[in-house]
Amino acid sequence: MTEWSKINSYLHGKSDILILIHEKPDGDCLGSALALGLALESKGYNPEILMPNKMPEIYEFLPGQHLISIKPPYLLPHDVLIIAVDCADTKRFEYRLPKNSVGIINIDHHISNTSFGDYNLVDAEAAAAGEIIYKLLHESDIKITGDIATCLYTAISSDTGSFSYSNTTYQTLQIAAELLAKGADIDSIRYNIYEKKPLKDLLIIKKGLDNLYLSPEGQVAACTIGYGDLSKNDLLTADTDGLINILRSTEGVEVALLFKEVAPGQVKLSLRSKSFYNVNELAQEYEGGGHPRAAGCTIRGNLSDIVDEVLQKAEGALKGRGDNERSN
Ligand SMILES: [Mn+2]
Incomplete structure (x- = not known):
């Protein structure tokens, strides 16, 4: 059974999906959440990425901004599927998880992850949450569009310091190459993330x-x-x-x-x-x-x-x- 089919079983029969990212969002959590959101939207779901504050300016170029919902912290509803991305524990996001939820999925790559989800897809070997999302989408029948590729490339490039940190592996580079082949807009990523710092x-x-x-x-x-x-x-x-x-x-x-x-x-x-x-x-x-x-x-x-x-x-x-x- 693939990871995707396990997660797909939680998606079954649902429409609204809440995606959680961590406080002080970075390129990995934003790129991963936007990629996942765009992918779910393409399958007819209604994903919403929750953030208490506005998008950091340098990430405003990322595709999928229409999926972002700026909402102050609140207790999340129990009848909506929740997917947390790049969050090691529940303190890292600002929204409160409901009791008896219909499903909380935890997708992360932190070694310190507390397995807070009903389903935990945690891979500490992955350089970025974006790598895990890539593998999930690769297993699914969802098309990785140029927009999704741009989000995932940003995610992986951010957490590896542009593929220079020790977490960069053969697989990291292989996935990055695949993302370029699928149309990741590397010129726009380079300009917006690395050459336009505040x-x-x-x-x-x-x-x-x-x-x-x-x-x-x-x-x-x-x-x-x-x-x-x-x-x-x-x-x-x-x-x-x-x-x-x-x-x-x-x-x-x-x-x-x-x-x-x-x-x-x-x-x-x-x-x-x-x-x-x-x-x-x-x-x-x-x-x-x-x-x-x-x-x-x-x-x-x-x-x-x-x-x-x-x-x-x-x-x-x-x-x-x-x-x-x-x-x-
Ligand atoms: Mn990360």
Whole structure:
């Protein structure tokens, strides 16, 4: 039995379908949700992608925008099929799941996924949720149109850092090649995602590097940005992937940490590692999670206390490790 036929059994007899994505949506969850939505629409279903806030500007070019419903968080109805995409746990989406639902399908690739669905299609080997959606559609009789291919290519390209991170596999590239063959608009993706970044994303790199910390052994690089700095400079919504990637890409650095105080006393920590340290485990100590090389969590408390504690943990765990574990 294919994964598609299992999911198809939940679709049977339904018309309305709610698609959930995670807070602070990224290219993978948006591309995956839009691709799935367009695919379901082509089969006569009525899918709706729920978001509490408007579409981030850089993703406005993606096909299928008519499927997006901007609605404040609410308790979802129990009689509508719900499909969550790229969400590791129920805290990652802002809507509340009903009890006794007719069906909750959980499609994800986070190793920290809590299997919250009635049916869980979780593949931690997949580089992006977009890979899983591609395989599902490939098994189905749904045609992968140029529009669907553009959404899926965006999803996979986003989560692999344009096919450069260690999660990129033979299969990732094979799927990407298939998507190009099916008409993914790579020129528009390149322009919109990689060559049209908001100025904020550049300014937050500047702000972050003002406050760069490097551990004595050079294995941990960290940046801290307080709430005052973020709000004063209108940087609360800036994308910080660029900043943390600069930290990780520095020679000798194994762990990159970004402490962002998103509200007074509320610190969003992003974690990345280069080749051996499992940042998912560290994030889980703070009820977060993600992947072994990229994870996140939110910690409440005093910013500098939090920074001290996390740095101590990361540096302690890295002591004496490195040279023989580095795979490259
Ligand atoms: Mn993802």
